[in-house]
Amino acid sequence: MSAMSRPSPAGRPRLTAHRHSHRGFDRRRSESYDRTARWALGGLYRRVAADVAADAPAGASVLDVGTGPGRLLHELAGLRADLALTGIDVSPGMVEVGRRAARDRGLGDRVDLRVGDVAALPFPDGSVDVVVSTLSMHHWPDLGAAAGELARVLRPGGQFLIYDFRFAPVGRALDALRAQPAFAHGRAVREPVRRRFTVLPLYTCLRGWTAA
Secondary structure, eight states, X not given: OOEEEEEOTTSOEEEEEOOOGGGGOOHHHHHHHHHHHHHHSHHHHHHHHHHHHHHSOTTOEEEEETOTTOHHHHHHHHHXXXXXXXXXXXXXXXXXXXXXXXXXXXOTTTXXXXXXXXXXXXXXXXXXXXXXXXXXXXXXXXXXXXHHHHHHHEEEEEEEEEEEETTSSHHHHHHHHHTSGGGTTTOEEEEEEOOTTOSSOSEEEEEEEOOO
16 A cells, blocks of 8 residues: 655645545445455456466466455466466455455465555566456556556566456556556557447456567
8 A cells, every 4th residue: 555644735744645446445345345246247357367367478477456355366266276366455454355255265375465556566576477457447546657567567578457447547548558668669459348248348458568
């Protein structure tokens, strides 16, 4: 979680941080979100997990940004036993619920969930092979900072897959990503996420990679 104290106009300290809608989720609200997400987003999680599993190299380190209760990582654990799976969320309540859910499914040693912020990722430079995010990007107010952090933590040849609603600020996010030298020269693209029985895709994917 990225935060710092600075003086307010009245001279009192003020806490400033990268904001995210999950930040205020206590355990009760996180549990409610998890129940709803398992029902409403299960199909999306399975689709995204299949995409990541198909693209990730052997033994890849996968980071799920805005993981919520970590259900996407559960899907990935079932598809690829070789992946190192980590998720971050700004809400301690979400992370607590996610850790318990992983233990309940026997995945406590496969899924590593931490409190963290996309604007200040708690990982070393060049330490991640794949960054994935589902329905979190529209909560990122500082897209430039987020893009810079993705570029920083990805290894050479690493890739990101950011899924969100098609009416999210996808164009601004794509501009922010392309402004990073790591993702310049056509290494960041926008793709519709097509599903059966739908005329218009509900979701969009921003996909990109760093030079090897």
